[in-house]
Amino acid sequence: MIILGVDTSCDDTSVAVLDGTRVLSNVVSSQVDLHALFGGVVPEIASRKHVELIDGIYRQALTEAGASLADVDVLAVTQGPGLIGSLLAGLCFVKGLALSTGKPLVGVNHVEAHAMSIFLEQQVEFPFVSLIVSGGHSVLLLFSEPCRFRMLGSTRDDAAGEAFDKVAKYLDLGYPGGRVVEELSRAGRADSVPLPRPMMDENNFDFSFSGLKTSFINYVKKSGISKSNCCDILASFQEAACDVLTAKTVRAARGQGVKRVVVGGGVASNNRLRDMLVRRCAAEDISVFFPSPGFCTDNGAMVAATAYFYADRGLFSGLDMRAFSRMRWSRDRC
Numbered sequence: 187m188i189i190l191g192v193d194t195s196c197d198d199t200s201v202a203v204l205d206g207t208r209v210l211s212n213v214v215s216s217q218v219d220l221h222a223l224f225g226g227v228v229p230e231i232a233s234r235k236h237v238e239l240i241d242g243i244y245r246q247a248l249t250e251a252g253a254s255l256a257d258v259d260v261l262a263v264t265q266g267p268g269l270i271g272s273l274l275a276g277l278c279f280v281k282g283l284a285l286s287t288g289k290p291l292v293g294v295n296h297v298e299a300h301a302m303s304i305f306l307e308q309q310v311e312f313p314f315v316s317l318i319v320s321g322g323h324s325v326l327l328l329f330s331e332p333c334r335f336r337m338l339g340s341t342r343d344d345a346a347g348e349a350f351d352k353v354a355k356y357l358d359l360g361y362p363g364g365r366v367v368e369e370l371s372r373a374g375r376a377d378s379v380p381l382p383r384p385m386m387d388e389n390n391f392d393f394s395f396s397g398l399k400t401s402f403i404n405y406v407k408k409s410g411i412s413k414s415n416c417c418d419i420l421a422s423f424q425e426a427a428c429d430v431l432t433a434k435t436v437r438a439a440r441g442q443g444v445k446r447v448v449v450g451g452g453v454a455s456n457n458r459l460r461d462m463l464v465r466r467c468a469a470e471d472i473s474v475f476f477p478s479p480g481f482c483t484d485n486g487a488m489v490a491a492t493a494y495f496y497a498d499r500g501l502f503s504g505l506d507m508r509a510f511s512r513m514r515w516s517r518d519r520c
């Protein structure tokens with residue numbers, strides 16, 4: 187089954203071609219330089235850029251896969267959640283392809299796609315708990331089988347990646363901030379500043395990162411820390427964020443009696459988070475799976491892989507499907 191997958195949910199324009207879950211091409215065009223000027227994604231700029239880029243990226247993805255549209259069996263596109271203008275750019279483009287060719291269409295949940303990105307590189311048995319941590323989401327999902335998941339918990343305020351971005355922005359370290367925070371943290375001591383672990387010991391699977399971010403900002407103000415001497419506070423921040431994510435994920439897996447954890451989203455490329463999860467999951471006899479960093483951040487391949495499981499089960503979308511900006515659990519059929 188040849189699947190063409192498109193993701194335009196935020197600021198990356200991406201088109202991929204897969205044979206089943208095997209990646210034939212995955213073209214990602216990042217708009218990060220455009221948005222860096224503003225310290226965050228500007229929705230109007232993002233949607234205009236998607237409209238400009240999508241046709242060229244689509245052609246490049248087909249060329250790199252050595253395929254033509256006639257070879258494609260299924261068309262897939264991110265339906266939501268995301269920025270509505272950005273989503274519509276991809277959705278309208280793919281609906282156009284579906285209308286003109288009569289090929290079947292699958293609308294994909296972007297958060298579910300982050301969880302499914304693991305199947306681009308390896309096989310994982312169901313059931314598993316999935317931790318999705320990105321700039322827009324921090325959620326724990328329970329997958330009982332492909333296309334069947336339910337939410338165990340989510341963030342009540344900032345997403346994990348958003349908190350990394352905001353502390354980096356506060357210290358004028360550029361955007362997006364996750365990677366630079368990780369790099370600078372290597373030179374810092376993680377136990378140098380006592381920062382809170384919000385909700386870590388509460389008996390639920392929700393997260394909260396806004397209090398941690400505020401504690402970080404208050405400490406920076408009080409101690410006169412700046413860009414030039416921030417490694418210790420950044421390492422302490424990263425440690426606190428990873429500690430909470432790890433503790434809750436392990437507890438979720440243990441509570442559900444599940445022996446596998448799958449991680450996804452941009453923050454899943456953080457090596458401190460990876461180390462902590464590997465160590466604490468091993469202590470509980472739980473296996474943990476991470477996609478390669480290139481498949482952690484937004485990409486069309488994960489959308490196509492998700493669609494593969496839906497198409498394989500005969501689950502298709504109509505041309506009347508609509509974009510949705512906030513997380514929706516309509517496929518929550520556990």
Ligand code: KG4
Pocket residue numbers: 196319320321322323346347348350351362363364365368451452453454455456457482483484
């Ligand atoms: O999944 P993604 O590309 O986009 C969303 O769907 O949001 O994730 C982007 C997020 C950004 O907030 C970025 O700062 C964060 O992932 N990120 C990281 C790292 N690399 C990217 N956060 C922490 N450590 C990293 N190494």
Ligand code: ZN
Pocket residue numbers: 296300320451452483484
């Ligand atoms: Zn994403």
